[in-house]
Amino acid sequence: MAKGDELVKYITERVVDYVETPREVRKERVKYREPWVNRWFGLIPFSISLWAERIPRKGKKKL
Structure with a gap:
């Protein structure tokens, strides 16, 4: 039963x-988030x- 008590204690600490x-602090924390690709796969997709x-593409015009 100790695990159940620890779980309840942990959840109440998090909620409090x-x-x-x-x-405002919570909104700032959520405000900046990395793109999900970087969070899931690291810097490989970015690179x-x-x-x-x-890489130049055919039919694509440069501005």
């Missing part, structure tokens, strides 16, 4: 911490996209 933080931008 969430309630006690000001709304591939940078590399792909440098």
